[in-house]
Amino acid sequence: MHATPHGWWLQDVGPVQPRPGLAGSVTADVVVIGGGYTGLWAAWHLLERAPGIRVALLESAVCGDGPSGRNGGFVDHLAHGAARLRALAGDDAARATVTASIGAVRAIGTWCEEQGVDAWFHPGGQIVASAAPAQDGAEDDAIAACAALGLGEELRPLTPVEVQARCASPVLRGGTLARSTATVHPARLARGLRIRLIERGAQVFERSAVRALRTTPDGVRAQTTAGSVSARAALLCLNAHSAGVGPLRRRLTVTSSHMVITEPVPDVLDQLGWTGGEAITDSRHLVHYFRTTRDGRIAFGWGGGRIVCGARLQPRDDVDAGLARQVAADLVRFFPALRGRRIEHAWGGPIDASPRHLPVVDTLPGGRVHAAFGYTGNGVGPSHLCGAILARLALDERDGLTALPLVSPGGRLLPPEPLRVMGGEAIRVALNRKERAEEAGRRPGRVVSAVAALPRLMGVEIGR
Ligand SMILES: Cc1cc2nc3c(=O)[nH]c(=O)nc-3n(C[C@H](O)[C@H](O)[C@H](O)COP(=O)(O)OP(=O)(O)OC[C@H]3O[C@@H](n4cnc5c(N)ncnc54)[C@H](O)[C@@H]3O)c2cc1C
Numbered sequence: 001m002h003a004t005p006h007g008w009w010l011q012d013v014g015p016v017q018p019r020p021g022l023a024g025s026v027t028a029d030v031v032v033i034g035g036g037y038t039g040l041w042a043a044w045h046l047l048e049r050a051p052g053i054r055v056a057l058l059e060s061a062v063c064g065d066g067p068s069g070r071n072g073g074f075v076d077h078l079a080h081g082a083a084r085l086r087a088l089a090g091d092d093a094a095r096a097t098v099t100a101s102i103g104a105v106r107a108i109g110t111w112c113e114e115q116g117v118d119a120w121f122h123p124g125g126q127i128v129a130s131a132a133p134a135q136d137g138a139e140d141d142a143i144a145a146c147a148a149l150g151l152g153e154e155l156r157p158l159t160p161v162e163v164q165a166r167c168a169s170p171v172l173r174g175g176t177l178a179r180s181t182a183t184v185h186p187a188r189l190a191r192g193l194r195i196r197l198i199e200r201g202a203q204v205f206e207r208s209a210v211r212a213l214r215t216t217p218d219g220v221r222a223q224t225t226a227g228s229v230s231a232r233a234a235l236l237c238l239n240a241h242s243a244g245v246g247p248l249r250r251r252l253t254v255t256s257s258h259m260v261i262t263e264p265v266p267d268v269l270d271q272l273g274w275t276g277g278e279a280i281t282d283s284r285h286l287v288h289y290f291r292t293t294r295d296g297r298i299a300f301g302w303g304g305g306r307i308v309c310g311a312r313l314q315p316r317d318d319v320d321a322g323l324a325r326q327v328a329a330d331l332v333r334f335f336p337a338l339r340g341r342r343i344e345h346a347w348g349g350p351i352d353a354s355p356r357h358l359p360v361v362d363t364l365p366g367g368r369v370h371a372a373f374g375y376t377g378n379g380v381g382p383s384h385l386c387g388a389i390l391a392r393l394a395l396d397e398r399d400g401l402t403a404l405p406l407v408s409p410g411g412r413l414l415p416p417e418p419l420r421v422m423g424g425e426a427i428r429v430a431l432n433r434k435e436r437a438e439e440a441g442r443r444p445g446r447v448v449s450a451v452a453a454l455p456r457l458m459g460v461e462i463g464r
Contacts, residue, residue, distance in 0.1 A: 041387025243310020
């Protein structure tokens with residue numbers, strides 16, 4: 001098993017020549033900081049809404065080398081959070097948010113088609129399955145909330161027989177079908193966006209880490225070691241690295257997610273009847289997620305990685321031999337027919353977990369800097385939506401999207417570090433023990449259950 005921070009998808013698309021780094025002083029209308037999906041979509045939406053606008057994008061590595069180029073490729077929406085959204089913001093706002101997020105999934109598919117980017121976009125839907133009695137009915141609240149919002153067709157229950165007909169894993173029980181979820185090849189999407197943006201005239205500077213961002217009388221100045229960009233507004237699209245930004249530090253917890261991918265196993269997929277390209281998750285809080293690829297592989301991940309000190313995020317956090325072994329063992333538990341088959345690659349990456357388990361778009365004090373973060377491991381679809389919102393904020397435009405409850409949501413701050421890391425890690429370990437005991441048919445211990453329940457009591461959503 002080959003382990004690299006960048007993972008199989010980026011290896012599959014091959015290396016690219018980095019764009020020249022920033023040198024000297026550049027003036028733009030908007031400076032976008034971070035070249036993952038959020039920054040790339042924000043830049044794209046800016047160019048669409050204001051043709052001729054000068055957009056400079058600063059990326060510390062190569063655009064798409066972060067989680068955007070190495071995720072599971074589930075292009076998900078916010079229907080699973082419908083109950084939470086109703087409670088937080090009421091029915092109209094919840095409906096608008098879920099609908100906009102489903103629109104984002106479709107818009108990504110349309111964009112790929114129109115731009116001739118073959119990102120393997122496949123609208124095969126998602127099965128959220130139970131993998132233990134304790135997980136049964138995990139989506140019931142979301143199904144009821146979608147029905148109450150008039151979006152009942154988005155989530156529908158599946159019997160165990162219906163789940164088995166789509167994927168005959170011995171671990172899977174009943175579940176829910178989310179019809180609008182799609183999958184992509186994440187690196188093909190990220191690299192495709194990067195190329196189309198460059199062709200469209202965005203100034204993309206790579207290997208250009210921003211060291212300081214200051215407000216000036218006319219706007220903002222983003223400083224790298226070799227140059228600076230002055231602009232009217234800045235968009236912070238940093239994902240987990242947002243935890244290194246003072247005003248955002250206590251708005252997210254940084255954890256990690258880890259994946260493996262098999263050699264092509266079309267025979268196993270046939271045996272499982274898993275030929276519809278459905279994305280599948282179990283219903284754990286520390287979720288397992290799995291999907292097939294166009295060339296017949298199974299990509300399998302687990303959202304149960306470590307809690308990381310956000311301000312000290314390092315690339316080495318993305319490869320962890322122990323976690324890779326755990327994920328590989330979980331893969332074989334779900335698919336025993338893979339025993340003896342080759343697992344080709346293992347990798348991981350940071351996750352920007354927000355306490356409400358919903359993405360956040362916010363404006364920093366001073367009004368010139370806007371940020372999007374907190375996707376909690378579900379940013380592939382929502383980053384298109386958040387990019388659209390960021391573009392409007394940078395252009396000083398307000399409409400239905402900027403009124404969504406994802407925007408400037410307020411809410412309590414998380415405890416400071418190191419408390420957050422220590423407490424978060426204790427809760428993660430307890431949740432993992434609890435969920436593994438439940439899968440094995442054992443009753444979790446009382447202390448473990450009590451610690452695992454702490455986030456809910458504190459109003460913090462974890463995982464799934
Ligand atoms: C293993 C794994 C599996 C996942 N699976 C899924 C999935 O199946 N579906 C899903 O929806 N989501 C998934 N996610 C989450 C998803 O990848 C993210 O939510 C999404 O990519 C976020 O995009 P982004 O642009 O905000 O962040 P990123 O892709 O992290 O981009 C942020 C960029 O900012 C750059 N940067 C950081 N600091 C600076 C600086 N100082 N100056 C300039 N640039 C800087 C980074 O280099 C990076 O390229 C997964 C994540 C991981 C790690």
